[in-house]
Amino acid sequence: MTSSSAPSRKALSKIATNRLQKELVEWQVNPPAGFKHKVTDNLQRWVIEVNGAPGTLYANETYQLQVDFPEHYPMEAPQVIFLPPAPLHPHIYSNGHICLDILYDSWSPAMTVSSICISILSMLSSSTAKQRPADNDRYVKNCRNGRSPKETRWWFHDDKV
Amino acid sequence: MAAKEEEVAAELEAVQAVYGDDCVVLDSYPPHLHLHINPRTADVTSQQFVEAVISIRAGSKYPNESPQINLIESKGLDEERQKFLVTYIRDKGSELYSCLMLVALCEEAVERLSLMNHPDGDCPLCLYSLVSEDDQNKNLPFMKLMSCFHCFHCECISRWWNWLQTEKKTNPSGSSSSTMHPARDNDFKEDVEENMGNCPVCRKVFHTKDFEHVLDLVGSLPSQLSSDANEVEESKNLVYSDSENIRRQRFEATLKLQQEIRGLIEPRRDVRISPGMYLPQPTTTPADVETKESNEQQQRDLPSASEMHASSSQRRNTSEHRNPGLWRKKRMHNPRKPVKQWIRKENMSAE
Numbered sequence: 441m442t443s444s445s446a447p448s449r450k451a452l453s454k455i456a457t458n459r460l461q462k463e464l465v466e467w468q469v470n471p472p473a474g475f476k477h478k479v480t481d482n483l484q485r486w487v488i489e490v491n492g493a494p495g496t497l498y499a500n501e502t503y504q505l506q507v508d509f510p511e512h513y514p515m516e517a518p519q520v521i522f523l524p525p526a527p528l529h530p531h532i533y534s535n536g537h538i539c540l541d542i543l544y545d546s547w548s549p550a551m552t553v554s555s556i557c558i559s560i561l562s563m564l565s566s567s568t569a570k571q572r573p574a575d576n577d578r579y580v581k582n583c584r585n586g587r588s589p590k591e592t593r594w595w596f597h598d599d600k601v
Numbered sequence: 602m603a604a605k606e607e608e609v610a611a612e613l614e615a616v617q618a619v620y621g622d623d624c625v626v627l628d629s630y631p632p633h634l635h636l637h638i639n640p641r642t643a644d645v646t647s648q649q650f651v652e653a654v655i656s657i658r659a660g661s662k663y664p665n666e667s668p669q670i671n672l673i674e675s676k677g678l679d680e681e682r683q684k685f686l687v688t689y690i691r692d693k694g695s696e697l698y699s700c701l702m703l704v705a706l707c708e709e710a711v712e713r714l715s716l717m718n719h720p721d722g723d724c725p726l727c728l729y730s731l732v733s734e735d736d737q738n739k740n741l742p743f744m745k746l747m748s749c750f751h752c753f754h755c756e757c758i759s760r761w762w763n764w765l766q767t768e769k770k771t772n773p774s775g776s777s778s779s780t781m782h783p784a785r786d787n788d789f790k791e792d793v794e795e796n797m798g799n800c801p802v803c804r805k806v807f808h809t810k811d812f813e814h815v816l817d818l819v820g821s822l823p824s825q826l827s828s829d830a831n832e833v834e835e836s837k838n839l840v841y842s843d844s845e846n847i848r849r850q851r852f853e854a855t856l857k858l859q860q861e862i863r864g865l866i867e868p869r870r871d872v873r874i875s876p877g878m879y880l881p882q883p884t885t886t887p888a889d890v891e892t893k894e895s896n897e898q899q900q901r902d903l904p905s906a907s908e909m910h911a912s913s914s915q916r917r918n919t920s921e922h923r924n925p926g927l928w929r930k931k932r933m934h935n936p937r938k939p940v941k942q943w944i945r946k947e948n949m950s951a952e
Contacts (some may be wrong), residue, residue: 455727455760458727458729459726459727459728462727462728462729463728466728502610512764514726515760515761515764548799548801548802549725549761549801549802550725550726550801552728600923
């Protein structure tokens with residue numbers, strides 16, 4: 441079982457590298473509104489700053505997303521988690537794991553970091569209550585061995601928030 | 602008033618005569634119709650990258666009031682081009698104010714759409730452009746899904762498709778190892794999905810038949826297929842590649858037939874037998890046993906072979922002794938087996 445701190449020990453494939461470089465260039469020209477990514481040497485892990493959208497519960501708050509790319513990106517979804525402290529949200533667990541279908545079952549290789557970011561911001565923006573998921577404690581306890589959210593079998597119950 | 606109505610009715614008839622089934626009249630007076638427009642090149646399906654359905658709805662004051670133009674649906678058009686198309690037809694409508702304009706508007710729509718008949722910017726999978734204007738030589742072959750007209754490099758979509766198949770084979774019941782919520786039961790879906798896929802961009806369902814021909818294309822161009830696609834564990838690849846290839850061959854035969862008669866057909870199972878198609882495929886027995894066996898076989902075969910091709914077989918001979926592991930990998934060259942062109946991909950990756 442892989443750990444969440446090093447989900448992809450395998451280096452990026454050539455195709456993954458090409459694609460990520462392309463995404464990086466596109467990001468630099470046209471970053472999604474509300475996001476900042478400090479470019480580092482590490483193409484395989486992006487740490488992205490998220491600013492809560494004005495007029496939402498998360499306005500003026502800043503969080504950090506950690507995006508880890510697997511060897512066969514974009515065939516496989518990247519692992520996306522919030523670094524602590526994770527925003528209080530009905531679909532975000534206190535360990536930073538995000539319950540969002542496109543990151544798991546509904547991933548498509550036509551999605552990009554940029555489109556993921558927009559989905560996450562929209563998820564934050566549509567929240568009506570700052571609270572943890574009902575099963576937060578149980579889930580987080582289950583993940584104490586460092587399990588990656590990609591190994592969770594998610595059950596997507598609610599698309600309103 | 603009646604005279605005007607008659608004129609409009611005659612005009613509507615003219616539109617129907619020109620467009621036939623592509624024109625659906627929802628209301629005869631005031632006229633309201635849906636027009637399915639294709640670019641003028643649409644006779645050659647492979648040259649068609651866009652299509653659209655527009656609604657033309659005239660009010661009771663027509664033609665002294667331009668009809669409302671709306672886009673009902675479209676394929677292959679990005680938002681910008683969609684908007685441009687509608688705006689263009691609306692502008693024409695204002696220009697022709699007070700004239701009977703239905704036929705003219707339809708013609709303009711087709712004309713405009715024909716000018717827009719080119720694939721959408723980048724391949725959604727690798728993000729590199731489908732058609733580069735500066736260097737035609739750099740262009741990789743691309744294809745479109747008939748269900749939605751989304752275009753992809755052939756190489757990219759085949760890689761994705763093969764990836765999905767491998768995933769399904771290795772992980773038939775889903776990707777996760779443990780559950781925290783009860784997971785949905787996927788078994789039913791599997792059967793249906795066998796011949797279906799979802800467009801990576803819009804998730805619209807397509808039939809795998811739509812791009813079987815592309816899988817062939819990539820298979821026959823191993824140099825274009827980056828080594829990456831083969832990085833998926835080789836053994837897994839080998840296990841299912843035989844059955845996979847038989848399937849591909851069948852599709853190829855069907856496709857060829859379809860091209861000959863220019864139409865869709867049901868695969869005919871009794872004819873079109875390709876060489877080797879129904880031969881029992883060699884199963885991958887435990888490697889050690891078979892390696893020994895084929896080594897012995899090879900040594901028995903060698904003397905006669907060396908008489909004929911002394912130099913080459915000598916080389917083979919020495920390398921075999923030096924590196925028995927290499928020989929194991931080359932098992933597929935065994936002269937007893939029919940060498941088929943479509944095996945080349947696996948050979949390339951094994952070497």
